[in-house]
Amino acid sequence: xxxxxxxxxxxxxxxxxxxxxxxxxxxxxxxxxxxxxxxxxxxxxxxxxxxxxxxxxxxxxxxxxxx
Numbered sequence: 001x002x003x004x005x006x007x008x009x010x011x012x013x014x015x016x017x018x019x020x021x022x023x024x025x026x027x028x029x030x031x032x033x034x035x036x037x038x039x040x041x042x043x044x045x046x047x048x049x050x051x052x053x054x055x056x057x058x059x060x061x062x063x064x065x066x067x
Contacts, residue, residue: 014057021053 011026019042027035042050 012053012056014053016054016057019050021050021057023049023053 013022013024013026015022021040021042022037023040024035024037038049040048040050040053042054
């Protein structure tokens with residue numbers, strides 16, 4: 001087994017609409033259809049990826065500057 005690190009930030013495009021999240025990773029070597037988009041639905045009965053992306057989105061939104 002091997003382990004490696006790198007000095008770049010992981011990036012996602014995140015769109016929250018109603019109870020759905022569309023998250024698309026920024027892949028430096030892939031564009032368009034080669035970069036998958038994940039549709040994640042909120043499940044109010046259990047935690048999951050929706051809450052993770054929602055928390056990430058909200059924390060960055062709060063730090064942002066209105067234009």
